[in-house]
Amino acid sequence: xxxxxxxxxxxxxxxxxxxxxxxxxxxxxxxxxxxxxxxxxxxxxxxxxxxxxxxxxxxxxxxxxxxxxxxxxxxxxxxxxxxxxxxxxxxxxxxxxxxxxxxxxxxxxxxxxx
Amino acid sequence: xxxxxxxxxxxxxxxxxxxxxxxxxxxxxxxxxxxxxxxxxxxxxxxxxxxxxxxxxxxxxxxxxxxxxxxxxxxxxxxxxxxxxxxxxxxxxxxxxxxxxxxxxxxxxxxxx
Numbered sequence: 103x104x105x106x107x108x109x110x111x112x113x114x115x116x117x118x119x120x121x122x123x124x125x126x127x128x129x130x131x132x133x134x135x136x137x138x139x140x141x142x143x144x145x146x147x148x149x150x151x152x153x154x155x156x157x158x159x160x161x162x163x164x165x166x167x168x169x170x171x172x173x174x175x176x177x178x179x180x181x182x183x184x185x186x187x188x189x190x191x192x193x194x195x196x197x198x199x200x201x202x203x204x205x206x207x208x209x210x211x212x213x214x215x216x
Numbered sequence: 217x218x219x220x221x222x223x224x225x226x227x228x229x230x231x232x233x234x235x236x237x238x239x240x241x242x243x244x245x246x247x248x249x250x251x252x253x254x255x256x257x258x259x260x261x262x263x264x265x266x267x268x269x270x271x272x273x274x275x276x277x278x279x280x281x282x283x284x285x286x287x288x289x290x291x292x293x294x295x296x297x298x299x300x301x302x303x304x305x306x307x308x309x310x311x312x313x314x315x316x317x318x319x320x321x322x323x324x325x326x327x328x329x
Contacts, residue, residue: 106259142225144306144319145260160316192259201310201317202248202267207259 105129106208108193114214121180123211125193134176135194135205136160136168138187145192151176183215218243220309222320229297230328237292237323239281239307248310249290250317251281255303263305266290277301302327 106127115121125134132153137145137160147160149168157168165187169177180187190212194205219242229235241247248267252260264275271283281292290307307320 142321144220144321146319147316150316194259201312201314202265204262204265205260205317207252207261209257209259 106193106195106206108191108208108211110211111209112212114216115183116216117184119183121183121213123178123191123193123213125176125178125208127174127193127195127206127208129195129197129206130173131195131197131206132173133196133198133203134170135196136166136176136178137192137194138162139190139192139210148178148191180213180215183213185215188213188215218247218309218311218314218318220307220318220320222305222307222323224323225321226324226326228326228328231299232296235292235294235297235301235325237305237307237325239290239292239320240288241290241307241309242288243309243311245311246285248312249281249283250308250310251275251279251290251292252306252308252319253277253303254306254322260306263292297325297327299327299329301325 135150136148151157151170154170167179193208196203196205221240250265251263254260266273266283304322304324308317310317
């Protein structure tokens with residue numbers, strides 16, 4: 103079984119709908135991250151969490167919210183989806199955090215907002 | 217602020233040929249440097265990383281990278297590519313005390329028979 107899983111893998115929705123993307127991990131890591139990937143832009147950090155009580159904004163958090171329900175689960179929500187949120191979304195985990203630690207990525211969720 | 221440049225958007229290489237993917241970074245102190253690979257439909261996987269010490273770093277799948285401070289570069293190399301190396305490659309930079317990794321825009325590698 104994969105260490106970092108994301109659901110759904112693909113989602114098409116309409117403008118204005120609320121969407122939740124879920125991430126689960128079995129690695130026992132404390133730190134979890136949400137990124138979005140756009141063609142030609144690389145990965146941009148949306149939110150990251152040190153543990154269930156510590157959540158931090160990344161560089162592009164506007165329009166997104168997150169919830170860390172447990173050590174193993176980190177959800178990303180789009181309260182009112184808009185077309186420019188169409189992207190590939192990745193969840194990642196790391197053991198201790200800090201830029202020196204390896205991040206382990208899920209397979210991604212492809213989101214299309216019409 | 218730290219930044220990463222991958223000047224090559226797309227590279228095509230013949231199977232069995234050597235490969236070098238370029239990465240330049242901008243950061244004042246010694247950075248933490250990474251190369252990740254993203255195969256089609258997959259998440260990113262770490263190939264190798266550099267923090268300090270020997271400037272030539274060995275990674276998985278036969279890849280290596282060399283940190284050159286004077287050129288602010290961390291180029292990825294492989295002596296002989298295989299068709300399975302076709303993927304997108306991302307260079308990333310971080311620094312001590314900062315939770316955030318900055319990723320380059322990626323280089324897509326195509327392998328031709």
